[in-house]
Amino acid sequence: MCVLINEYENKHYPIEAPDPVEAIKFRMEQQGLTVKDLEPAIGKSNRVYEVLNRKRNLTLPMIRKLHTMFGIPLKSLVGGL
Template identity: 70%
Template sequence: MNIKPIKTDADYRAALKEVETLMMAEPNTPEGEKLDVLVTLIEAYERKHFPLELPDPVEAIKFEMEQKGLSVKDLEPMIGKSNRVYEVLNRKRSLTLRMIQKLHLELGIADESLINQPVEIR
């Protein structure tokens, strides 16, 4: 197994090509182990060179509402009465720790997204 660190864009592209050839490798075989190692190296390179920004908390909530067909009424158990839900969705009120916990548990929104500093709207 000839594997080296991914340091450049060319190394990255070469590793992706190699992974493509190994996609059907069986687990616990030399090819499968090579695939595992290459995927780990690629993920580390991508985290460093292509970081993903977390979504704004309100946008994350609105996205989940849209995806799951939820209404303001559906958010009341997690946020509070409908006027409080509207305040959160209109950025008039910040999320509390309890709201974050409930939204994470009930809707599966990543807590990292919910505690992310909201984008200021001008």
């Protein structure tokens, strides 16, 4: 019965992969982080703004650092990849 319910929910109410930028913004809000706080993980402030404004994609090193330094789940940072 549980399997049937799970299959039904997956078919009719799929959960989309989280958006990496929204995951970062959410963590910033949760922990009161600023752009300056993200610089060690992403790069200079202009690079952080580029990522937050979706003008630049996250790189693998950025993803690793964001996960390690701020505890953002890897699944959230890789999004739909």
